[in-house]
Amino acid sequence: MKHCIWLYTFIVPFICASCSNEKAEQYVNIPTPAPLDVPQFFQDNILPPLIPVSNPQTVEGIVLGKKLFFDPVLSADNTQACADCHLPQNSFSDPDKFSDGIDGLLGNRNSMPLFNLAWNFDERFFWDGRVFSLEHQAFEPVTNPIEMHNTWEKVVSDLQQTPEYPSMFEAAFATTIIDSTLVTKAIAQFERTLISGNSKFDRYLLGEETLTPEELNGVNVFMDETKGDCFHCHGNPNNPLWTDNIFHNNGLDSEFTDLGLGAVTGDPADHGKFKTPSLRNLAYTAPYMHDGRFVTLDEVIDHYSEGLQNSSTIDPLMKKVDQGGVQLTQQDKADLKAFLLSLSDPSFINNPNFQNQ
Secondary structure (H helix, E strand, O other): OHHHHHHOOOOOOOHHHHHHHHHHOOOOOOOOOOOOOHHHHHHHHHHOOOOOOOOOOEEEHHHHHHHHHHHHHHOOOOOOOOOHEEHHHHHOOOOOOOOOOOOOOOOOOOOOOOOOOOOOOOEEOOOOOOEEEEHHHHHHHHHOOOOOOOOOOHHHHHHHOOHHHHHHHHHOOOOOOOOOHHHHHHHHHHHHOOOOOOHHHHHOOOOOOOOOOOHHHHHHHHHOOOOOOOOOHOOOOOOOOOOOEEEOOOOOHHHHHHEEHHHHHHHHHHOOEEEEEEEOOOOOOEEOOOOOEEEEHHHHHHHHHHHOOOOOOOOOOOOOHHHHOOOHHHHHHHHHHHHHHHOOOOHHHHOHHOOOO
8 A cells, every 4th residue: 555655646746747847838939920011013023022931020029129120228328229320201211411320420321221121132231232131230230330339248238137128039039038139130020021012103003093294204214225224223113122132333433432342342343333222212211322422313313314424333234424324304304203203102101010109
């Protein structure tokens, strides 16, 4: 009988411990999948968005990424957030020519707008393509001495000591241990949700809106190789990105103080080449070009019409550089501008999901 009692007391704790482990496993956090809300026109005309297997979109990851994007805790003195140089009302760009960092220092390039980033298939980011992948892009501003001027060690320590962030990281990534990789993964998840695809021209293509005669002529100027000849770098109406995401020397300078892609590759043939920006949301993203030299869209059009500068690396697509440009009439300039502005998307800059609220 004593043997039976001993056997019972041994087995029962073992069984209870097993049940306890099973219950613990049942409560392991599993983030909620959150597929991107991709416009139908995108689905019909370009490849699916690029989502890394190592960083799937989740509800919890996006919520965390948005909070981090708007939180000045990422900067050394807690005064500057990502959103201070990428303002929602400016299509996540900066209306200033150059952004200033926490020490009052200015950069030398205009802040790029952020939208439709999940379709940057070559995954080269910044004007000069110096960073590969959206996740890695978020690393640099934090430690850049003329931007947030922080260290990742301090960022992680500050976040770890907050009352809310450890639990948010647990919800998003099943761990309360914060590190720089998870921070940038979360920010990248939020940034991939910044999709713009509801401009007047988008609705025109869907048969939901009518363009003015000026806007329609502007499309023709854009597509005509004897006129604007813009489509080689920015695509045609079937390309909802309105960029080839490739690096070009578009005739801004005859000599280069900023080597652009050339400084990254070390190849002199790449000097003066910069990433083609999207033409979407031009109504909100002034000033224009990598160095913000053009305050108005009229100046941009004038540049391609009669302001091209020749150099050893100028893109062959700038076919009329010897004439200074494509030599548009005043009417064609006005119509081209009208068309370009029709690519702007008010619903994007006013989307409550993208605001700090």
